Amino acid sequence: MDTLLDPETRGANRIIPGAVDCDVHPASPAMKELMPYLDDYLSQSVVDRGIEQLTSVHYPPNAPITCREDWRGPGDAASALKRMQTHLLDGMGVGTAILNQMLGIQILFNADMGAAFARGLNDFMAREWLDKDDRLRASMVLPQQSPELCVDEIERLAGDKRFVQVMMLVMGDRPLGHQMYWPIYRAAEKHGLPIAIHAGSMYRHPLTGVGWSSYHSQDYAANAVNFQTTVTSLIAEGVFTKFPNLKVVMSESGWTWLPAYLWRMDKYWHGLRMLTPWVDRLPREIIADNFRFTLQPVDAPPDRAVLEKLMEHVGTEDLLLFSTDYPHWQFDGTECVPDGFSDSQLRKMMIDTPKATYSRL
Amino acid sequence: MAERQKHVVAKVSDFEGTDRKLVEVKGRPIVIFKKGDEWFGMLDRCPHQGGSLCSGSLISWVESSGPGDYRMSRKDEIVRCPWHGWEFDIRTGVACARPTKYRARPVGVSVVKSEETETVGNLELYDVSREGDLVVVEL
Amino acid sequence: MNVEARPNPLKTQSVELGIADCDVHPNPASLEDEVFPFIEQKWRDYIATYGMVQRIGFAGGTQYPKGQPRASRRDSYPPEGGPPASSLSFFREQHLDAHNVDMAVMIPLRIGQALQNMDLAVAVCAAINEWQTEFWTSKEPRIKGSIVMAYENADACVQQIEKHAHKDDFVQISMLSRTPDPMGHRKYWPIYEAAAANGLPVGVHAFGYGGNPPTGGGYPSYYIEDMMAHAQSCQALITSMVYEGVFDRIPDLKLVIVEGGIAWLPSLMWRLDKIWEKNRLELSHVKRPPSEIIRQHVWLTSQPIEEPDNRQQLVEAIEWMGWDRVLYASDYPHWDFDDPKRALPVQLTKEQRDGFFRGNAYKAYGLS
Numbered sequence A: 001m002d003t004l005l006d007p008e009t010r011g012a013n014r015i016i017p018g019a020v021d022c023d024v025h026p027a028s029p030a031m032k033e034l035m036p037y038l039d040d041y042l043s044q045s046v047v048d049r050g051i052e053q054l055t056s057v058h059y060p061p062n063a064p065i066t067c068r069e070d071w072r073g074p075g076d077a078a079s080a081l082k083r084m085q086t087h088l089l090d091g092m093g094v095g096t097a098i099l100n101q102m103l104g105i106q107i108l109f110n111a112d113m114g115a116a117f118a119r120g121l122n123d124f125m126a127r128e129w130l131d132k133d134d135r136l137r138a139s140m141v142l143p144q145q146s147p148e149l150c151v152d153e154i155e156r157l158a159g160d161k162r163f164v165q166v167m168m169l170v171m172g173d174r175p176l177g178h179q180m181y182w183p184i185y186r187a188a189e190k191h192g193l194p195i196a197i198h199a200g201s202m203y204r205h206p207l208t209g210v211g212w213s214s215y216h217s218q219d220y221a222a223n224a225v226n227f228q229t230t231v232t233s234l235i236a237e238g239v240f241t242k243f244p245n246l247k248v249v250m251s252e253s254g255w256t257w258l259p260a261y262l263w264r265m266d267k268y269w270h271g272l273r274m275l276t277p278w279v280d281r282l283p284r285e286i287i288a289d290n291f292r293f294t295l296q297p298v299d300a301p302p303d304r305a306v307l308e309k310l311m312e313h314v315g316t317e318d319l320l321l322f323s324t325d326y327p328h329w330q331f332d333g334t335e336c337v338p339d340g341f342s343d344s345q346l347r348k349m350m351i352d353t354p355k356a357t358y359s360r361l
Numbered sequence B: 001m002a003e004r005q006k007h008v009v010a011k012v013s014d015f016e017g018t019d020r021k022l023v024e025v026k027g028r029p030i031v032i033f034k035k036g037d038e039w040f041g042m043l044d045r046c047p048h049q050g051g052s053l054c055s056g057s058l059i060s061w062v063e064s065s066g067p068g069d070y071r072m073s074r075k076d077e078i079v080r081c082p083w084h085g086w087e088f089d090i091r092t093g094v095a096c097a098r099p100t101k102y103r104a105r106p107v108g109v110s111v112v113k114s115e116e117t118e119t120v121g122n123l124e125l126y127d128v129s130r131e132g133d134l135v136v137v138e139l
Numbered sequence C: 001m002n003v004e005a006r007p008n009p010l011k012t013q014s015v016e017l018g019i020a021d022c023d024v025h026p027n028p029a030s031l032e033d034e035v036f037p038f039i040e041q042k043w044r045d046y047i048a049t050y051g052m053v054q055r056i057g058f059a060g061g062t063q064y065p066k067g068q069p070r071a072s073r074r075d076s077y078p079p080e081g082g083p084p085a086s087s088l089s090f091f092r093e094q095h096l097d098a099h100n101v102d103m104a105v106m107i108p109l110r111i112g113q114a115l116q117n118m119d120l121a122v123a124v125c126a127a128i129n130e131w132q133t134e135f136w137t138s139k140e141p142r143i144k145g146s147i148v149m150a151y152e153n154a155d156a157c158v159q160q161i162e163k164h165a166h167k168d169d170f171v172q173i174s175m176l177s178r179t180p181d182p183m184g185h186r187k188y189w190p191i192y193e194a195a196a197a198n199g200l201p202v203g204v205h206a207f208g209y210g211g212n213p214p215t216g217g218g219y220p221s222y223y224i225e226d227m228m229a230h231a232q233s234c235q236a237l238i239t240s241m242v243y244e245g246v247f248d249r250i251p252d253l254k255l256v257i258v259e260g261g262i263a264w265l266p267s268l269m270w271r272l273d274k275i276w277e278k279n280r281l282e283l284s285h286v287k288r289p290p291s292e293i294i295r296q297h298v299w300l301t302s303q304p305i306e307e308p309d310n311r312q313q314l315v316e317a318i319e320w321m322g323w324d325r326v327l328y329a330s331d332y333p334h335w336d337f338d339d340p341k342r343a344l345p346v347q348l349t350k351e352q353r354d355g356f357f358r359g360n361a362y363k364a365y366g367l368s
C-alpha cells in the first residue's frame, strides 16, 4: 500500500481537502458480528432456525467488482475499517465518507424480520463504524419490504445526525415512484434526509424487462437500465410534485446514460403530458432540481475529449456527487476522477454539491 | 414582408356537421376551427415535425394539483397533433408543454356577411360563392 | 370528432435515390378476410372460441392504454375505411410516394408471435408470412417483408426461415424485444443460426409480452413508463446477446434493433466494455471487447429519434457509435412516426446522409 501513501501519487488522485465521498461500502458483518445488535427474538431465531448469512448475490464477495484485488482482507469490521482508513481516508485523502451498507436484508420476504435485521444492522453501523472514526457518515438501511416499517426506522434513527440519508435498492417490489413508497419519502423529506437509491435488487422480479440473465456480469449491467426506469417512475408518478424538497441520490448508477435518456424522456413527455398532468415541467428540469448522481462508475472511454463532450451534454456541473465506490473495483490506482473534469467541477462535486445535498453534513 | 390581406375561404354553412376545415391561402395550408360562434385559424403545420393539425383531436386543457388529480377546462380549445400528440392552444398557438419554446402559427379568422365582401377582396381565388355568411382568413 | 378535410401530402425535397425505411407496419384490413384463409379451420374455430391469449390479462388491447387509438397517426386511416396502413394505395400515396421511399421493411405487429398456445402461434405466424407476400410484397416491390415466427419454438422458426428466406419478398427474420428469456438464451440460438446461414439479419422490434415486468423493479403505472422502458429492454437484450456469446458463436449473425431509440448505445458500449474487462473469468467465451462486437453486428433503427434541443449533440452521440450503425425508420403509420425530412434537422455530409437514409440499410439487409 506504500504507493497509495506516497504524496506524489496522492497528488495525482485530484481529491481536494475536505472532499466528501458519497458512496463507500463498509464490509458486511458476518452473522456472528451482527448477533449482539439483534433483538432477543431474532437472535434466538438465527440460532434456532439456522438463518444463514444474508449476502446478496448481487455482490458476490469474491467477484471482481465487489472488491478490488489490492483492497481485500479480513472481513471483520475492525480490520475492514483499518483498511478503509489506510486506502481511502488517510491514503487518498477523502475528508468524509458516506457508508452504504449492502448486506441483503431487503431480500427477505418476512417484513418484520427484515425490519429487525435493519435495526440491528443500523445499530451495528453506528457502534462499529461511525463511533470509531468521525470522518464517517452512513445511510440508514431500510426494511424496504414495508414502507410503514421503513418510516418507523427513519423515526427511530432521525436523531442521530450521522445518518445523513436513507438507502433503498433500485429494484424493489414496484418501481420506486409508486405511491406505496410515499410514506418513506414524506418521512425523509421531513427530516431533511435524501433518498439514496443504490444498485441492487430485492430479487422480486427478473433483473431486466426481458427475463433472468445467465451471468453476474449481465445483472451488474442491469443496474444502469433499472436506474433509468426508476427515474421514469419517480417523475411520472409525481413524487416531486408531492415532495418538492425531496432529494434523490442515484448511487452507483452510472450517469453517462443520462443525456440520451433525457432526450427521449423529454420528447415523450411533450406528447403525453396530458396523461400525467402533474408532471408540469420538463423532466430534465426535475432532474436538475431533485436528482444527484454519484461519480463512479464512470461508463466512458478514457478519453478526455469524449468526457468533456459528455459533460456538455449533461449540461450542468451540479448533478454529480464525488464517489469512489470503495472498495468496489471501478478504477485502478488512485485514479478516482477521470481526465476531463475541470477544477471548478471537482470543487463542486467534492464539496459544494454534497453540502447542498446533505443538510446534515 | 408582404402586407396582410383578407381572403374569403369558405362559407359558414360549410361547417355544418364539422368543426374544422382545411384551406389553402397563398399556397399555405391553413386549418380553421369553429367552436360555437368563435373561429380560430392556424398554419396547418405542427412546429414539431410538420403534422397536419387539421387531423388532430380537440381536447380540453388538463391540469393537476398533484398526482391523481385531473382538472379539465377550456373544452375543445386544445388541438393535439395527430402525430406525436403535442398540444397547442387554438387561441394563441402556444404549445402547452413548452409555451416559451414552441408555437403553432395562429392566423386571424373572422366572419362577414356576403354583402360586405366587396371590401374583402380575393373572392374568386377561393371559389366561394357569395351567399350567406363567409369565413375570412387574414394572412 | 369530425375530420372533414385531409391534408395534401407535403412535397418532399428531391432526393436523387429513394430512401430506405426500415420499419413500417401494414395491417390486414380484416384478419378474417386476409389472414384466416391461410389458417386451418380448426384454428379459426379455436380463435373464435378462446381468442389469442398472450402473457397479459386482457383479451384485446393492452394494460397500458396507448396515447391515441391503435397508437396510430390520426391522419393515417385510409379514405376507403379499415385500420391505418391497411390500404396499399393509400400507403403508397401517404408514405411511399410522399416520402420517396423505395425500400420499406414491413414488420407485422399485433399477431402474437408469443401466443401461449404454441401450436396456434405457429399457425398464425405461418399465415402472416403468406399474407405479407399475397397482399403486400407481391403487389408492391418497394415493400419487403419480415419472416415472423413463434420464437418460443425454435424448430418451427427454422422451418419458416427455410421456407421463406430465399424469396426476394423477405429481408429479415422478425422477433419482438420483450421475450420470456433474454435473447442471448441458447434456446433461441437455432433461430440465429438459420438466419445467419440464410444471410438474413434478425430484426428485433420493441414490444411483445414476454411475461416479465418491463423493469427489474416490477410493473410501472403509466403508459409513458412502458414506452420509455423499451430503450432499457433493448439495452438488456443487447447485453444478453453479447455477454452470452451469441456473436462469438455465430459470427455471421446480424442484429437490427427496431424502435428502441439510438442515443443510449454509446453509454451501453462503454459500460459493457468495462464490466467485460473485469469479469473475464465469467465471460471467457466473449473474445473481443463488447463495443467491437456491437460495432460489427448490431444496427439500430432511428425512430423514435431522440431530440435534444441542440441537435448537434445527437450527431455527436451517433459519432460515438458510428454512422454506419444507424438506419432510418419512420414507423409509419404509428403516432411516433418520424418524418424523413424532419427527423434529423442538422447539416450532414453526403456520406452520412446517404448511409443514414439508404446505404446502411442496404448493407444490413444484404441488398444491392
Ligand code: FES
Binding pocket: A271, B046, B047, B048, B049, B050, B051, B081, B082, B083, B084, B085, B086
Ligand atoms: S409533428 Fe406535431 S407533434 Fe410531432
